Amino acid sequence: MIQFFHVYKTFAKDVEALVDINLQVEKGEFVFLVGPSGAGKTTLLRLLFGDELPTSGQILVNGRNVAKLPGRALPSLRRSIGVIFQDFKLLKDRSISDNLALVYRVLGIPSATGKRKVATVLKMVGLSHKAQMMPYKLSGGEQQRVAIARALMSDPLLLLADEPTGDLDSDLAADVMRLLGEINTKGTTIIVATHDMDQMRDCGRRTILIKGGRIVEDRP
Amino acid sequence: MERLRYIFEDALTNIRRSGWGGLASIGTIAVSFIIVGIFLIITGNLGALVSEWREQFQVTIFLEDGITAEQLTLLKKRIQSERAVKGMTYTSKAEALQQFKRELQGKESLLEGLGENPIPASLQLRIHEGYQTPESLKQLTGSLSRVEGVEDVMYGQEWVDRLSAVIRLLRLLGLSVGLALGMASLLIVSNTIRLTVYSRSEEIEIMRLVGASRIHIRAPFLLEGMIQGIMGAGLALLLLFAAYRATLWQLQVTPGQIFGIGVGSFLAPHWATLMLLAGAGVGAFGSLISVGRFLRA
Numbered sequence: 001m002i003q004f005f006h007v008y009k010t011f012a013k014d015v016e017a018l019v020d021i022n023l024q025v026e027k028g029e030f031v032f033l034v035g036p037s038g039a040g041k042t043t044l045l046r047l048l049f050g051d052e053l054p055t056s057g058q059i060l061v062n063g064r065n066v067a068k069l070p071g072r073a074l075p076s077l078r079r080s081i082g083v084i085f086q087d088f089k090l091l092k093d094r095s096i097s098d099n100l101a102l103v104y105r106v107l108g109i110p111s112a113t114g115k116r117k118v119a120t121v122l123k124m125v126g127l128s129h130k131a132q133m134m135p136y137k138l139s140g141g142e143q144q145r146v147a148i149a150r151a152l153m154s155d156p157l158l159l160l161a162d163e164p165t166g167d168l169d170s171d172l173a174a175d176v177m178r179l180l181g182e183i184n185t186k187g188t189t190i191i192v193a194t195h196d197m198d199q200m201r202d203c204g205r206r207t208i209l210i211k212g213g214r215i216v217e218d219r220p
Numbered sequence: 221m222e223r224l225r226y227i228f229e230d231a232l233t234n235i236r237r238s239g240w241g242g243l244a245s246i247g248t249i250a251v252s253f254i255i256v257g258i259f260l261i262i263t264g265n266l267g268a269l270v271s272e273w274r275e276q277f278q279v280t281i282f283l284e285d286g287i288t289a290e291q292l293t294l295l296k297k298r299i300q301s302e303r304a305v306k307g308m309t310y311t312s313k314a315e316a317l318q319q320f321k322r323e324l325q326g327k328e329s330l331l332e333g334l335g336e337n338p339i340p341a342s343l344q345l346r347i348h349e350g351y352q353t354p355e356s357l358k359q360l361t362g363s364l365s366r367v368e369g370v371e372d373v374m375y376g377q378e379w380v381d382r383l384s385a386v387i388r389l390l391r392l393l394g395l396s397v398g399l400a401l402g403m404a405s406l407l408i409v410s411n412t413i414r415l416t417v418y419s420r421s422e423e424i425e426i427m428r429l430v431g432a433s434r435i436h437i438r439a440p441f442l443l444e445g446m447i448q449g450i451m452g453a454g455l456a457l458l459l460l461f462a463a464y465r466a467t468l469w470q471l472q473v474t475p476g477q478i479f480g481i482g483v484g485s486f487l488a489p490h491w492a493t494l495m496l497l498a499g500a501g502v503g504a505f506g507s508l509i510s511v512g513r514f515l516r517a
Contacts, residue, residue, distance in 0.1 A: 049429070072433070079431035091423055093237055102423075105230065106432040108223040154430060 001027040001158065001189050002048065007057035009043055009213075017043040019213045021057070025191065027157075030184045032203075033193040035210035041193035044210070045160045048191075049081045050074045062157060079107065082151030082188075086163035088143045090135040096146050097122070097131040103153035121149040125179060141172030148179060159183060161192045177203075223436070231443035238416050242448060245412045249452025249499055250459070252405030256398065257460045260491055263394045268485070270387060274349050279361060279375040281343040285313075287369035295367055299343065304351035304360050313341045340371055354381050402498075409452075410506035413445055417510040424511075441507045449503020453496045461486060 002025040009018040018040045025031055033041050046052040047059055050066050059066040062080060069077060090099050097118055104114030122128045125145040127138075135143055144164060151159055161180065165173035184190045209217035235242050281299075283292070299305055311319070316339040324330060351357070361373040417424070427437050464486050487495070 075431040075433045077431070078429060083429050089422060089426055089429075091426070102426065103430045105226045106427050106430055106436055108226065108436075110222050150426075150430070 001025050001029070001062060002191075003058075003060040005058045005060075007047065007059055008055045009040075009047065009052065010055045016213050018047075018054075021215060023208070023215065023218075025189065027189055028184070028187055030181070030190045030205050031192070032205055032207045033191055033210060034197060034207055035195065037195055039195075039210045040213040041195075041210055042162055043213075045083075045162055045191065045193055048158070048160060049078055049083055079154045080157050082148075082154065082156035082159040084144070084147045084151050084159070084161045084164050086166040088135075088147040090143055090146055090150075092135055095132050095134055096127065096138070099135065099146065100150050100153055103150060107154060117153060121152045124152065124183075125149045139172070140168050141175050144168065144172075144176050145179060148176070148183070152183065157189060159188050159190045161190070163194055164192060165194070165196070227436075227439045227443060230440040231447060234420075234440060234444045235447060238419075238444075241412075241416045241419060245409065245416065245448045245503075246452045246455065248408050248412050249405065249449055249502065250455040252401065252408060252502075253453045253456035253495055253499060254460060256401050256405070257456055257487065257495065259394070259397060259401070260487055260495075261460070261464070263390065264488065264491070265485065266390060270383070271349070273383070274352055277347060277352055277375075279345040279347060279357070279373065281345065281364060281373050282340045282371040283342060284369050284371045285340065287341075291369035295343070295369055298367055299345065299364070302360060304347055304356055306346040306348050308346070309344045311342050311344065313337050313339060316341060352383075406502050406506060409449070409502050410509045413441075413448075413503070413506045414510035414513070417441060417507065438508070438511050441511045442504050445503035445505075445507030446500040447503070449499035449501065449506075450496055451499075452503070453499025456499075457487070457492055457495060 002023070004021045004023040007018060007021040008016070010016050021044065033044065035041050043052060047054055047066065048061055050069060054067050057067065061077065064073075064077060066077065090096075091102070100118045100121065101114060104111070104117060109117070118131070119128065122131055125148055127142060127145055127149065130138060130142065135146065138146065148159075148161075148164075159180070164180070165176050168176065180190055180192065207217075207219045208215055209219070238245075281295075283295075287295075296308070296310075299308055314337070317337050320339055321331065347357070347360075351360070357375060361375065364370060365373045424437055
């Protein structure tokens with residue numbers, strides 16, 4: 001599913017964000033990417049959906065070489081990847097269902113099909129009854145679930161989550177993690193970046209520890 | 221088809237959502253176009269005035285009293301061969317006297333005691349507009365005044381010189397002011413639109429994340445800019461027309477009576493259409509610049 005071959009990422013003025021990353025993630029895996037803030041977790045995720053290009057090295061996502069992907073091929077790569085963030089990135093000026101509708105409208109899916117999809121993903125995250133509410137009326141955990149629902153709109157093969165529980169208390173965080181686990185059981189590959197070491201303990205998932213832009217531990 | 225419908229709907233929804241920001245864009249475009257429109261109306265009317273004057277412009281050739289019929293025929297032939305001349309009318313001594321009497325109206329007594337008719341016969345030449353320049357007029361009158369039977373040749377020399385200068389100045393002014401205003405309004409509009417685009421940076425980011433193509437991100441903004449531009453230009457035309465009617469009403473005249481010689485009209489339809497198109501263009505270009513800058517960042 002994902003392969004990194006000697007990937008380096010250097011930002012201006014010799015800031016080395018990632019150094020010689022070699023990594024393989026199989027289809028259907030659930031992987032935690034753990035490390036302190038600034039370790040390079042977010043950069044690694046951004047390389048995966050083509051928001052950044054590697055300085056050197058190759059990255060294969062689903063058989064496609066992201067490092068050499070022409071700009072016009074980026075949208076189709078991103079349609080196969082769902083991304084969620086710590087700050088949810090929901091649009092405050094429209095309802096939950098309109099936030100989700102944005103995806104099918106952008107992808108040019110007929111509205112009947114799109115609406116069915118919205119209903120399906122909302123049911124999956126358990127928020128069908130709040131479809132017409134505005135985002136600010138929802139709790140943080142619920143907002144994150146909406147963000148997850150949005151990421152699922154395009155049936156992604158890969159789901160990337162950058163600190164998805166960073167702003168949530170531990171109960172809500174556990175909720176979100178449970179939901180991601182459920183999605184994973186349906187076959188979606190999931191990578192979760194987090195600085196919260198406790199969260200990973202005893203969860204029995206593969207954990208990759210990253211520090212100073214290098215992978216220091218890969219525990220299955 | 222579905223995509224097109226979405227783009228249209230999104231553009232309209234965006235305009236509705238943009239609220240004050242959108243109104244600011246429309247207002248800015250309207251203000252810029254009002255200034256341009258005022259200028260167009262003024263130059264348009266001055267242009268009409270000038271061509272009216274040029275239409276009436278004529279060179280008068282006064283004939284010697286003793287001119288023979290052959291000399292007159294020769295002179296007419298000579299004049300007809302001149303490319304500058306559009307047409308001519310002959311006024312005999314008797315006609316000229318009649319005309320003069322009409323103009324004196326009630327003071328005909330002034331003419332009593334003159335005995336013999338003192339007013340010369342004349343030829344009035346209408347001149348093609350292209351030849352109404354000081355140089356070609358000097359050439360024409362210079363050669364005609366030497367023909368036998370011609371007493372004198374007259375035309376408003378000073379007046380022609382001045383008019384030519386004024387027209388040159390007007391054209392130059394129109395071009396530079398129009399260009400400057402066009403650039404200024406484009407800058408203002410693209411800046412205003414950039415604010416709206418900026419306020420929707422989150423939406424653009426999400427669109428990129430979920431795999432929207434570049435065209436798909438730009439198209440609604442482009443359309444939104446075009447619609448705002450047309451609305452702004454339309455508003456400008458509406459306000460200009462209202463101001464124009466109000467001015468006419470204040471002056472107690474009907475259209476066409478200003479300056480007394482058939483000018484004083486509103487923008488010609490093709491100019492109004494052009495303004496609407498320019499509004500669409502400015503709006504589209506403005507949003508293209510803004511979104512382009514943002515997408516690169």
